Structures are given as C-alpha cells and as structure tokens.
Amino acid sequence: MESAIKINVVRNILAANNQIAEQTRRELRERKITAVNLMSSPGSGKTAILERTLEKLHRQIPCGVIEGDIATTLDAERLIRFQAPIVQINTEPFGGDCHLSASAVRQALADLPLDKIRLLFIENVGNLVCPAEFDIGETAKVVVFSLPEGEDKPLKYPLMFRESKLCLLNKIDLAGVLDANLDRIQLNVHQVNPQMKIIPISARTGEGVDEWTEWLTQLMAL
Amino acid sequence: MESAIKINVVRNILAANNQIAEQTRRELRERKITAVNLMSSPGSGKTAILERTLEKLHRQIPCGVIEGDIATTLDAERLIRFQAPIVQINTEPFGGDCHLSASAVRQALADLPLDKIRLLFIENVGNLVCPAEFDIGETAKVVVFSLPEGEDKPLKYPLMFRESKLCLLNKIDLAGVLDANLDRIQLNVHQVNPQMKIIPISARTGEGVDEWTEWLTQLMAL
Numbered sequence: 001m002e003s004a005i006k007i008n009v010v011r012n013i014l015a016a017n018n019q020i021a022e023q024t025r026r027e028l029r030e031r032k033i034t035a036v037n038l039m040s041s042p043g044s045g046k047t048a049i050l051e052r053t054l055e056k057l058h059r060q061i062p063c064g065v066i067e068g069d070i071a072t073t074l075d076a077e078r079l080i081r082f083q084a085p086i087v088q089i090n091t092e093p094f095g096g097d098c099h100l101s102a103s104a105v106r107q108a109l110a111d112l113p114l115d116k117i118r119l120l121f122i123e124n125v126g127n128l129v130c131p132a133e134f135d136i137g138e139t140a141k142v143v144v145f146s147l148p149e150g151e152d153k154p155l156k157y158p159l160m161f162r163e164s165k166l167c168l169l170n171k172i173d174l175a176g177v178l179d180a181n182l183d184r185i186q187l188n189v190h191q192v193n194p195q196m197k198i199i200p201i202s203a204r205t206g207e208g209v210d211e212w213t214e215w216l217t218q219l220m221a222l
Numbered sequence: 223m224e225s226a227i228k229i230n231v232v233r234n235i236l237a238a239n240n241q242i243a244e245q246t247r248r249e250l251r252e253r254k255i256t257a258v259n260l261m262s263s264p265g266s267g268k269t270a271i272l273e274r275t276l277e278k279l280h281r282q283i284p285c286g287v288i289e290g291d292i293a294t295t296l297d298a299e300r301l302i303r304f305q306a307p308i309v310q311i312n313t314e315p316f317g318g319d320c321h322l323s324a325s326a327v328r329q330a331l332a333d334l335p336l337d338k339i340r341l342l343f344i345e346n347v348g349n350l351v352c353p354a355e356f357d358i359g360e361t362a363k364v365v366v367f368s369l370p371e372g373e374d375k376p377l378k379y380p381l382m383f384r385e386s387k388l389c390l391l392n393k394i395d396l397a398g399v400l401d402a403n404l405d406r407i408q409l410n411v412h413q414v415n416p417q418m419k420i421i422p423i424s425a426r427t428g429e430g431v432d433e434w435t436e437w438l439t440q441l442m443a444l
Contacts, residue, residue: 043371
C-alpha cells in the first residue's frame with residue numbers, strides 16, 4: 001500500500017519536474033547558455049574543481065554558478081572571489097531535499113543576470129543517487145568521482161554513471177598513496193556507460209584542469 | 223501544488239515507516255540483539271570497517287549483517303569469508319531507493335537466524351542525506367565520516383550528524399597526506415551534535431578498531 005502510493009506520486013512529480021526542465025533547456029538554448037549539472041558524493045571535490053575552473057575560465061568566458069546544498073552557504077562563499085554571479089539554493093526549507101529540482105533551478109535562474117552568462121555551472125547536492133533522477137534542464141550532466149571512494153562505485157550507483165556524459169576522476173594525486181587500480185576504475189565506468197569519457201583530475205595540484213576546460217569549450221561549441 | 227502533495231505523502235510514509243521500525247526495535251530488544259545502523263557517503267569505508275569488525279569480534283560475539291545497496295552484491299561478497307549470516311537488500315527493484323526503510327529491514331530480518339545473533343550490523347545505502355530520515359528500528363545510528371570528504375561535511379549534512387550517536391572518522395591514515403585539520407573537524411561535528419563521540423579509525427591500518435569494538439561492547443551492555 002505504502003509503496004503503491006509512493007510510486008504514483010513520484011511519477012507525477014517527475015513528470016512535472018521534466019516539464020519545467022524542458023522550459024529551462026529551451027530558454028538556455030535561446031540565450032546561448034551552456035549549463036553543466038555537476039554531481040557527486042559529498043566531499044568529492046565539486047566546489048574545489050569549480051574554484052580551479054573559474055580561476056582559469058572566467059576571464060575569457062563569462063560564467064555563472066548555482067550552488068545547491070541542503071544547508072549553509074559555505075560553497076558559494078568559496079567562489080565569491082572570482083566575481084562570477086552566484087545563487088545559492090538551500091533545500092533545507094523544502095524538506096531537506098537530497099537533490100536539486102527543475103523548479104528550484106528555475107527560481108535561481110530568475111536571480112541571475114542571464115544576459116551576462118555563457119557558461120553556467122550548477123553544483124548539485126552531494127549525493128550519488130537522487131540528483132541523477134531529476135532533469136534540471138542542463139546541457140550535460142557531469143559526475144565527479146573521487147578516487148578515495150573506491151573502484152566499485154560505478155557498479156553500485158549505475159544511474160549516476162549512466163546519465164552523465166563525462167566522469168571527472170578527482171583526487172588523482174592520491175593514486176599512489178591509495179594504491180588505486182585505475183584500469184579497474186575505467187573498466188567499471190565503461191561497464192555501466194561504454195561511451196563515458198573519463199578525465200583524471202586533481203583540484204589540488206591542477207592536473208587535468210586543462211583537459212576539463214577544453215571539454216567545456218567543446219561542449220559550448222555544440 | 224507539487225510540493226504540497228509531496229510533503230503530505232512523505233509524512234504518511236514516514237509515519238508508516240516509524241511504526242514498523244518500532245515493531246522491529248521491540249522484537250530486537252526482546253531477543254537481546256543490538257543493532258547498529260551504519261551510514262555514510264558512498265565510499266567512506268563502511269564495508270571495510272565491517273571487515274575489520276567481523277574479523278575481530280565474530281569469534282567472541284555472534285554477529286549478523288544486513289547489506290543495503292541500490293545494486294550489486296559486492297559488499298555482501300566481501301563479508302562472506304567471516305561466515306556470519308548476511309542478507310543483501312537491493313533497493314533497485316523498489317525504484318532505486320537511496321536509503322533503507324523499516325519494511326525492507328523487516329523483510330531481511332525474516333531471512334536471518336535471529337536466535338544465533340547478538341550484534342547486528344545494518345549497512346545502509348551510501349548516502350549522507352536520506353538514510354538519516356528513516357528509522358529502521360536500530361539500537362544506534364553510527365555515521366562513518368571519511369577524512370578525504372573534507373572538514374565541512376557535518377555543517378552541510380547536519381541531520382546525519384545530529385541523529386548519530388557515534389562518528390567513526392575513517393581513513394585517518396591519510397591525515398598527513400591530506401593536511402587535514404582534525405581540530406576543525408571535531409569543532410564542526412560538535413557544533414551540530416555537542417554530545418557526539420568521535421573515534422578516529424583506519425580500516426586500512428587497523429588504527430582505532432579496538433576503540434570501536436570497545437564502544438560496541440558497551441552499547442550491547444546498555
């Protein structure tokens with residue numbers, strides 16, 4: 001009984017969500033804004049990667065950021081120094097939602113100077129499950145997969161890896177210390193999503209940042 | 223409209239969940255079984271800690287395990303060698319739930335030889351958000367917080383840290399490499415939950431495992 005009601009309502013919510021996401025996607029396309037939905041487990045380094053990205057790109061390409069968190073404005077504060085327009089969404093007042101929804105993103109868009117933005121980063125709530133289920137109108141989904149999380153994560157959280165176009169394999173500077181099996185990681189990613197591009201990156205050392213910003217530039221040209 | 227419907231149903235589901243959780247709690251108490259609900263982000267080391275724990279404890283105290291994952295039986299397979307009874311719950315057939323529910327745990331309990339178990343570990347789905355919202359009838363909630371996730375996690379995921387009795391600060395062997403600020407971590411944990419006990423631990427080196435099993439023994443004596 002419980003689960004029947006739940007599935008029913010979740011379907012309705014997803015349909016409503018997807019409708020709003022499509023509106024957003026259309027509007028962003030008309031405005032020639034490329035939007036990247038950045039997703040990962042908590043603490044995988046989404047904000048640290050954004051710091052590196054804005055540092056490198058924002059002078060050439062006008063960027064904007066939507067920060068999604070359950071609580072606090074800690075992530076947004078870390079990005080203020082780059083002087084890109086930022087809006088923070090806190091989901092705590094909305095029942096502590098563990099993901100961004102299309103309507104939350106739509107509200108945030110209204111607070112951004114869209115005519116001054118070409119590349120929009122949407123940092124989702126730290127969660128390897130639910131964000132993958134909710135279309136928010138992005139151009140592309142990108143999953144950040146942090147090396148210390150272990151090789152099996154693509155197999156255990158397949159939807160996230162199936163939905164994403166790119167996998168940023170972060171904290172690659174720890175590969176030696178962790179004795180990580182990079183071949184196994186690549187194998188596991190491609191078992192779930194054979195087309196997935198993987199960029200090893202380190203927000204700490206800057207390794208891989210060039211390849212990532214190159215990928216972004218290509219995405220914008222599509 | 224969307225959110226009004228959602229909140230309504232979520233409340234119903236939570237009420238139904240809590241009722242089943244209370245039944246489980248009563249039954250486990252009558253059977254003198256202590257149940258630990260182990261929660262964390264994906265890849266924080268819950269299974270690795272369980273490996274260390276079973277290795278040390280299972281000969282003295284009969285343990286049982288319920289493994290919660292969206293997909294795969296990878297975690298359960300890692301624990302088979304300890305010959306403790308294990309049941310794997312996969313939430314994928316139930317819409318890919320990002321947390322265990324009281325009813326899923328109740329079904330799993332029916333498959334365990336409860337008269338042979340004194341200490342039951344329930345490894346929740348890797349997620350720092352939703353598992354904290356669902357009572358599954360456990361004796362105590364324990365959060366595993368992995369050092370590479372960064373110092374701000376307690377502030378950003380407050381419910382998880384508020385609901386848990388103990389914080390296992392895992393991958394403590396990486397403290398030097400990561401240049402981690404342990405005082406700041408402790409401060410952030412206690413800002414959210416002033417009573418929280420923190421045990422630094424490394425499933426890799428075995429550091430802290432004695433203190434953790436000592437804590438478990440005390441929990442069983444309560």
